[in-house]
Amino acid sequence: MDIITVKNLKKYYNIGEHNEVKAIDDVSFEVEKGEFLAIVGPSGSGKSTLLHMLGCLDTPTKGEVIIDSSKIHELNEDELSNIRFTKLGFIFQTFNLIPGVSAVDNVLMPLMPYGISSAKRIYSHKLLKKFGIGRRANHDPGELSGGEKQRVAVARSLINNPKIILADEPTGQLDSKTGREIIRLMRELNSKNKITFIMVTHDETLLQYVKRVIRLKDGKIISDDKNGKMLDL
Amino acid sequence: MIKIIISNLLRNKRRSFLTLLGILIGVAAIISLVSVSVGLTQRSAELLTSFQGIFVLEEGAVDVPYSFVEEEYLNDLKRVPGVELVVPEIWGSANSIEGLNGDSPLSNFLFIVGIDPKIAGNYEAAPYYSVTEGRKLTSNDRNSVVVGSTLADMFDLSVGKTLKINGKTYTLIGIFETNNMLMSLLVITNIETAREVTGFKEGYYSNFQVVPNNPGDLKLVKQRIESRFEGKLQAISMQDSAELITSFISNLSVALWFISGIAGVVGGIGVMNTMLMSVMERIQEFGVLKAIGWRNKDVMTMIVMESILLSLIGGIIGVIIGFLVSTLVSYYTSIPSAIDFGLIMQAMFFALIMGVVGGLYPAYKSSMMSPIEAVKG
């Protein structure tokens, strides 16, 4: 069963009258539930653009994205927010934690407008503990190292039990050892919790740890390799 | 939610503080200005309606001390239908009381009033007729005075002590209380003593107080006096003045509200400016919040609530400062401060409006931003 279906997806930017940038140019693929997928390609090839459309953050120029049987181009703003809230988790290269708010409150941040149950509060502490930063729960993000910040971000992406986690260069600002730690964490969540991971990366050395690699160039898929080594970390 | 709102406001303390100050000044201005003006209105209305009589002055005289009416009018006025009592008075400046002379600005407010106790009888319509300490004047008293409580306090006088006016010594036999500041500075004495002290023209009085048989006929009697003595005497009923003064003060109140309103608008613009700046700074965060599942309205609610919280805190502090200011004003001027629940609610409502208005536009701006614009950076 495909959890994500992308059909003839296009994203064009018009800069000036006849100057069109084809950031994503007629891309189609499916992602099965529980996959661990990497999207790679040179800078400007459209990786982030694609990920943002998968994450309901951006709207396609043409084509469709179906996430867990919801056709996202048919949804309004609030319905998109709802998809993001119920089905998706995000991890960013720059962590994007909210400053001035403790680590544990950052983890709980997605729930804030909806109300936070005590069960979720316990869960957030459990996640931080599991990621080895339980003692950092009440620290401000400014007081955490890059790796610790990214763990908090991973915990945040998990708080609402998403089916899919989208990560844009999650290791981009970490040294290779810390980066691998984060990948290991993601892999564990992938195998144990059956969460589908889609990760954009520059780092070719990380590809040995994933099952599937989609290569983009100039907005087009140039290869889709489903036989990744999936080495242990 | 409230946690993140507070933390957001604390993130740029200086800016939040400056905004707070803006709102605070607006609200404090409303509270203090309006309460003082309302207090003034209440006080003057209270004061003026306590005169039941009609003041009869020389035509053209602006006030009692500048008025000279011939003695003969006493009997003429008594003959006006509906008149019960005509009480003559002499008002004169007390140039020097206890050595306090014309150099002191206060001496402009010190007056001696001469009355005729025999005629006045039990008439106590004017506040200075009612004595609360010591006793009232009688016709036999010579060189005796009754003074207002403020004057008594000022010179540390008590019943039985003596008082030097324009070089001569008088015995204090009574003190009267009145809530009118100017009245409570008066020296009351027998009409002949007053004439002596002030050198008032023989054969003249300053004014008459005319009391109608029936308080309901005040207007009618006043009209009769006006028509009968046209060109010679003017009749003033205190109710007229009360209306006049009340309307003047209510105009004043409108002006004060207007001034406060401007302060408020400035405060509101301050809030909006703060919120706009902080929204612009945090655009990326809002993108992140939207990416992790917040709806547009959640982000907007957060921004508006930040702005409302800021305004309400400013409002509360403003109410407290306004209260202190108006209490201080009333302490030094005896204008009562009229802070009531309604005024506080109005000021808080005003602060709330500033908060909502100041927050809505920045909130709207934030909602216009697409989340990717934000997370791209």
Ligand SMILES: Nc1ncnc2c1ncn2[C@@H]1O[C@H](COP(=O)(O)OP(=O)(O)OP(=O)(O)O)[C@@H](O)[C@H]1O
């Ligand atoms: N808002 C925009 N307006 C115009 N062009 C844009 C816009 N956003 C992206 N692009 C262009 O679309 C193309 C794809 O951008 P994208 O950010 O997806 O690349 P990327 O593969 O993520 O690159 P990187 O590895 O550097 O992050 C680029 O050529 C970029 O300049």
Ligand SMILES: [Mg+2]
């Ligand atoms: Mg990118």
